[in-house]
Amino acid sequence: MITTSEIKFKTHGSGDIVDITGRINDAVGGSGLESGTVTVFVPGSTGGITTIEYEPGLLKDVPELMEKLVPSDRSYKHDETWHDGNGFSHLRAALIGPDITVPFVGGKPTLGTWQQVVFLEFDNRPRTRTLVLQIAGE
16 A cells, blocks of 8 residues: 655755654655655655754754755856856755665564654745655555
8 A cells, every 4th residue: 555645844045954753754654654665755846855963063063064064155057047156055955865765664663762754944945844654565
């Protein structure tokens, strides 16, 4: 069986990290399925999905790492084309990726003790985001 649902929330712009683990747990638990996989996907090209330990240090370290890897204060070809100043946002999202798949057993995702699923906002402005969850299992 396959079920599809959505998670909606607002972000504050680049550097915002949103813990979506609880909402994924709720969706999997509410699906009535015991084992399978849940895929979380962000429609859009300026956000990413990954796992981290959602703690204050990493909430600062991750944006700092992104700034070192893809600086926001330089010009990108995308900016020359669209003049929206978010070329860095697209590049950061391409590095992280738009989705993650997590297995679940006993109606619960098999995440590690210190592992949370997070949405990373890279766009240079606040956004309203809708993530798609597709749960497949039995």
